Amino acid sequence: MDGIIIVNKEKDKTSRDVVNYLNDFFEMTKIGHAGTLDPLATGVLIITLGKCTKLTDLLTGHDKEYIATMKLGLRTDTYDITGKITSQEDVNLNFDEIKQSVNHFLGEYEQEVPIYSAVKVNGKKLYEYARNNESVELPKRLVKIKEIEIIKIEEEIVTFRVLVSKGTYIRSLINDIGNYLGCGATMIELIRTKQGEYSINDSYTLKDIVTNNYKFIELNEYLKIFPSQQIDESNEKLIKNGALINKTFDDKYLVYYEGDKPIAIYQEYIKDNTKAKPFMMIN
Incomplete structure (x- = not known):
């Protein structure tokens, strides 16, 4: 179960309360959130599950x-x-x-x-x-x-x-x-x-989720917001091994695919802006 759920957090619950509740409901331990809301606050709380927990820093960075x-x-x-x-x-x-x-x-x-x-x-x-x-x-x-x-x-x-x-x-x-x-x-x-891309209109209460009235955003669907390239013979081995590669993109992040299968998200290497390094290995 790798994906994202947009929760509409209710007042007087901590962000950790929401994670713990969904941890019990989905019976999985690999679950987190992308951006703390104080108990007083309500609204959009992005919940990450499975492999998408690796995206937490990326999601937290959105405006x-x-x-x-x-x-x-x-x-x-x-x-x-x-x-x-x-x-x-x-x-x-x-x-x-x-x-x-x-x-x-x-x-x-x-x-x-x-x-x-x-x-x-x-x-x-x-x-x-x-x-x-x-x-x-x-x-x-x-x-x-x-x-x-x-x-x-x-x-x-x-x-x-x-x-x-x-x-x-x-x-x-x-x-x-x-x-x-x-x-x-x-x-x-x-x-x-x-x-980021997710509005309170896209969110669901905990009651919605436990009654199966919610949308689960799969990893591949989320990755569509980023520019992408297909791996080729010149970089396939490097990318699959999570190695540094020559930077061929201007955007902050780039998703490399093999056919329809996402392999890795790359970003600029701070020590050498002509190179790119993996932000997240997906497979």
């Missing part, structure tokens, strides 16, 4: 779209509504001020990782430092806000759509918007509506 709702004038230690309130104030901002502050974050910026996260520093998860009240320097990541637009504003509640690169924390983005405004802001709702 992600969210519908996020924040409350202005409120700060918490977790940057979302589940955390402890650290400050609260009245807000008197107009639409243009809020819009300008939201649009300020379009493009690339250095985003500080929230302390309530599973990112490790010196072998220890950040949330462990927080729970033990220990100080730690929070790492920063270069992230890209590719699109952002306000959907509606109702007093201090703002809902917006955002398209982001891998590694972007939406609750950190909201915290940064709040700091830029000067009043603070906290995430109160988050829906992941899209990841």
Whole structure:
């Protein structure tokens, strides 16, 4: 059973909860997910099964779209509504001020990782430092806000759509918007509506899956989104053995086939951009 299922994660479940549930349902151990959603969040969670677990890093790297709702004038230690309130104030901002502050974050910026996260520093998860009240320097990541637009504003509640690169924390983005405004802001709702090619319209609840009302995306179907080439006599042995080959493609990834059978996914070799190396051996 090698493939992908697009799950619509429900609120208050962790991504690991979903994996464990489907692990028991499908009675298989080779199962994972491509991109953690906080318990508060709902929406697209890509589940990988069998050989497709090797695609996790590739799937995680896809851009992600969210519908996020924040409350202005409120700060918490977790940057979302589940955390402890650290400050609260009245807000008197107009639409243009809020819009300008939201649009300020379009493009690339250095985003500080929230302390309530599973990112490790010196072998220890950040949330462990927080729970033990220990100080730690929070790492920063270069992230890209590719699109952002306000959907509606109702007093201090703002809902917006955002398209982001891998590694972007939406609750950190909201915290940064709040700091830029000067009043603070906290995430109160988050829906992941899209990841790469897959939309929430393509997703299924756990109830759908256990009642056999879902679509299973097979490995070969997923690979169709990538450019491809047939192996030939000049590279067959090298590719089948997972060796370096001369790079003959401009795209980030290329799938090599033997007839209808996928053999490997190749990517550029960082140490020599004239060469390509296997990203994943399929057979």
